[in-house]
Amino acid sequence: MESREIQFANIKVSYFSGLFLSCREGKSILLVKAISPFNFADMPKSYPYKMSFAVDGDILFKDREALLSSNPYGKVASYTILDGDVAQNVAQKFSEARKSVAVRDGIGAGTEIHSARGASSAGRKLLKCLLK
Numbered sequence: 001m002e003s004r005e006i007q008f009a010n011i012k013v014s015y016f017s018g019l020f021l022s023c024r025e026g027k028s029i030l031l032v033k034a035i036s037p038f039n040f041a042d043m044p045k046s047y048p049y050k051m052s053f054a055v056d057g058d059i060l061f062k063d064r065e066a067l068l069s070s071n072p073y074g075k076v077a078s079y080t081i082l083d084g085d086v087a088q089n090v091a092q093k094f095s096e097a098r099k100s101v102a103v104r105d106g107i108g109a110g111t112e113i114h115s116a117r118g119a120s121s122a123g124r125k126l127l128k129c130l131l132k
Helices: 084-095 119-131
Strands: 005-012 018-024 029-039 050-055 058-065 067-070 075-083 100-104 112-115
Touching: 018 084, 018 112, 018 119, 029 050, 029 084, 029 119, 050 075, 050 084, 058 075, 058 084, 075 084, 084 119
Parallel strands: none
Antiparallel strands: 005 018, 018 029, 029 075, 050 058, 050 100, 067 075, 100 112
């Protein structure tokens, strides 16, 4: 069976920033990507970027190594790949989100807080994808 990427959660602040979670069907892998309003070309590539993620105030992972990529608009995105129990825990907590989803992308100075609107159904789909 060939795996395919399933995008379930895409919390978009604007065309240039937001939060993106996706699962690769048939694998226990979850991608968490934060798109920043900064330009990719302006970012030092060797800096140790760290990402943190919380749902409703519960920190799900903190200071996890993050890599950089760009989006089609040339903006920088930091991402980390989760697997196994960590991926399932993030998807489970995302499915139970009621108020907010927060991410510190390791690029900007602060934490971006997003509404949890739509996170519950997206989290359930992510869990289903992870458990396939």
